[in-house]
């Protein structure tokens with residue numbers, strides 16, 4: 001990076017953007033980051049990930065257009081709302097219109113003060129790309145830069161972007177440079193094209209090429225499942241985002257920092273804690289309905305930890321039907337003889353121990 005001579009005029013806008021960039025730079029090496037996952041990265045799961053040491057957590061994507069036009073207001077605000085006292089809130093928006101993206105940023109800053117915003121340039125789902133959002137932005141780097149630039153100008157906090165490599169070919173360096181030119185303070189790169197969806201392996205070589213081509217922190221995303229995968233990515237000089245592997249395994253954020261894998265009782269404790277937080281967050285008739293994806297994943301982990309992998313299908317089948325905490329307690333008790341509420345009460349200290357490494361990390365990152 002070249003250093004400007006002392007006499008050179010400093011562009012105050014660019015200077016401000018650079019200062020904001022330090023938010024990511026100071027945190028990127030402090031553990032893995034919980035990736036945005038629609039339907040999964042909600043407030044209760046972000047809390048759990050942070051508890052176990054996620055460096056920060058990104059919200060599920062929110063429609064900037066819906067928010068700016070005050071359609072789906074409640075929904076947009078709820079999806080991205082922080083839990084009480086949530087540190088390091090990064091809200092991801094999907095948008096195609098610079099003006100609406102800027103208005104959404106202003107609305108969200110008024111509703112609560114996120115620490116950063118993120119622009120989605122990766123979602124390949126039809127209802128998102130049909131509106132020109134998500135991975136469609138990869139077709140036109142200049143337009144993508146205009147959307148991101150509008151967010152940067154509207155926000156008082158840093159703005160990052162999360163992209164795939166391209167729509168059907170790798171154009172990530174070109175897009176990344178355009179985004180950084182427009183003021184992106186950090187980038188996350190999922191090492192697949194939109195056409196690939198989740199097929200094949202994520203291309204970490206392509207992620208490294210992006211990191212070498214820009215002067216902001218770059219995080220890689222794709223197929224990191226364990227501490228070895230985390231270390232390999234860090235050795236290549238990029239940060240790490242984890243998505244699917246953390247579902248049903250939020251202690252993965254502690255594992256990558258050197259934690260021990262939890263025993264069966266601890267898994268029950270984590271699952272119960274998650275379910276309680278979830279039920280409290282989504283008060284309503286069937287508060288655990290939207291937790292079923294997580295519960296199915298816990299079922300696999302739990303049966304392996306019990307040394308009974310053959311339980312997995314039956315446990316999963318029972319857990320994906322639960323609607324309430326009482327249903328969950330009954331399902332676990334009838335299959336395993338374990339009462340999650342009692343295990344949770346007994347293992348309260350274990351929970352503390354499990355979470356300690358994460359808490360320490362979280363405090364360091366906040367400081």
Ligand SMILES: Cc1cc2nc3c(=O)[nH]c(=O)nc-3n(C[C@H](O)[C@H](O)[C@H](O)COP(=O)(O)O)c2cc1C
Nearest residue numbers: 035036037038060061162190221222223242243244
């Ligand atoms: C269910 C699901 C929902 C996702 N939702 C989002 C999203 O809202 N925004 C986004 O940028 N990426 C989203 N992703 C992509 C992930 O953030 C991540 O880049 C991808 O899953 C690869 O990482 P992994 O191998 O660790 O899962 C989603 C992925 C999954 C599986």
